[in-house]
Amino acid sequence: KNEVEQSPQNLTAQEGEFITINCSYSVGISALHWLQQHPGGGIVSLFMLSSGKKKHGRLIATINIQEKHSSLHITASHPRDSAVYICAVRSGGGADGLTFGKGTHLIIQP
């Protein structure tokens, strides 16, 4: 079973700072997801990637398959980016659900 580790667990930064959240996993995967969970609990899917890099607005996600590692970057961070960011992986060809990290709690202060 895949083990998913995220770091840091908690991160507080000032508005405008460049943010990096890391995710590592133990077993080869077919896809990695980055999710955003807001205080009310609802979850939004940010990225799904299996190689390389994806960008959407101020968010950038990268993955290194050989190193079993992914990063989520936020440029020009804003208080509205404050949320829990969750990394999740799908291992191999399994048809079941995802394996999730515990999340990184991000607070951006004005």
Next chain:
Amino acid sequence: DGGITQSPKYLFRKEGQNVTLSCEQNLNHDAMYWYRQDPGQGLRLIYYSQIVNDFQKGDIAEGYSVSREKKESFPLTVTSAQKNPTAFYLCASSWGYNQPQHFGDGTRLSIL
């Protein structure tokens, strides 16, 4: 707007009672999932369904049951056999098993 609707948002149950959480999607997705979230832990898979009238146990299925009689609906029943049911429950759906999952807003279940 297409999406996933979970109801109710908050649910209280007396010990020994079964309770059913609703999950409806109008995205025409084939696959649906139920996850449980506890404080300080990652989401864990309870049950999933790839097509109508078929579903599979996830990592923590004991004490739960599901049905998938319609493509758009995947209700989860928390039975009295579930010893620690207090948690946040999230439903998700996707086109297929290796596609992005869309999540509902969750149901928070508490035991009275």
